[in-house]
Amino acid sequence: MADIKYKRIVLKISGEALAGEKGFGINPPVIQDVAKELKEVYKLGVQIAIVVGGGNIWRGQTGAEMGMERAQADYMGMLATVMNALALQDNLEQQGVPTRVQTSIEMRQIAEPYIRRKAIRHLEKDRVVIFAAGTGNPYFSTDTTAALRAAEIDADVILMAKNNVDGVYSADPNKDKNAVKYEELTHLDIIDKGLQVMDTTASSLSMDNDIPLVVFNLNETGNIKRVVEGEQIGTTIRGKE
Template sequence: MTDTDTRATFKRVMLKISGEALMGDQGYGLHPPTVERIAREVKAVHDMGVEICMVIGGGNVFRGLQGSAQGMERTTADYMGMLATVMNALAMQSALEGVGVFTRVISAITMNEVAEPYIRRRAVRHLEKKRVCIFAAGTGNPYFTTDTAATLRANEMSCEAIFMGKNGVDGVYDKDPQKHADAVRYDTITYDEVLQKRLAVMDASAIALARDNNLPLIVFPLDTPGGFKSILEGKGTFTRVQG
């Protein structure tokens, strides 16, 4: 799908990626070359003058729901998952600054030695100074996913869209394209349709929050070189979720 208005429309965006995106071909943890590759993708968009917020999941280190399913108390498991997102945010900050992009990690859980506390006006000022802001530790509350955190921060920062980078898929499909050869990709789809069809895009709370605030979601392939930048240039393949 091509959207010729994308470059002119989006001046400040939220990039949401999963923790698993940082694993590379490993089954756990961080793969430094993969982290650096993603950092260069972000830099390419940053160099276009776009202000960038980021939220990174923690599933490559610890996933709260899995811990809870294995008998751990849910609130404790979720806090552990939040700490995993801080680790990923610090790794991405290091990679971004290694390629010359000033970056701030802003945590919803206070840990002054490694990250700034979340203060909305300060974060907005960082963006205005062309610093990338990585929002870590989710919303600071258990029972909320990083999808919801990304949508919340995107609204608070007045982002004009959420860009959700996926590995292995180039948009939203009517069923899992890795399991079904006849899966059909949507060019555009509404949030209500995503909810009604139970499509695995974001969790329901995040989708409802984006819908209620008229915040478009762009689902694109994170593992395609130049994929993030190409959409801002009015090219590339992706699905736009809106309305």
């Protein structure tokens, strides 16, 4: 454990990352690779909590743009995150990693309801905890869920795993060749510069609770382990100046 920089982490995985190049749904090779990577981190003795998005199946904002009532569309998005959580749980357990899924909306036949103390106890017993269904409330993103859960369980860091993006840039590197990559920022920088890392609510919550954030590329093998061991990859966003 002497070589580990972060003992307890919240890993935020977007739904799009689980879709891989397919762009929609769950890509089996991708989720299998994620499970294998997490097993390597788990073997280091790191306590792992995961917040998974649902954008590979449904995005509440898209539904709202189609004319659907926003709250209803967001609830559909929450259900999409549960599907991803169950798929990730199954792949982790195939790797021999014990897991628990906790949902913010009760569905006891398939998962535990979210209880803070129980989640912490699972982590202390070396179980990976997957948080699904967002915060249980419409209008709040899974980024905000990650910031909230990290504060609640006293996590050392939020690891934001991106799909083929290796950090935070001044502009979209896929569209602007002059985009500059940032090595370090603060949450206040993210808000002031309007950088598309996480929504303002999530940034403010992380800043208020002094929770660092590391943004890195999920698609490069071994990156999660590198971050946990303290290697400087991607972009580190500090809680305070």
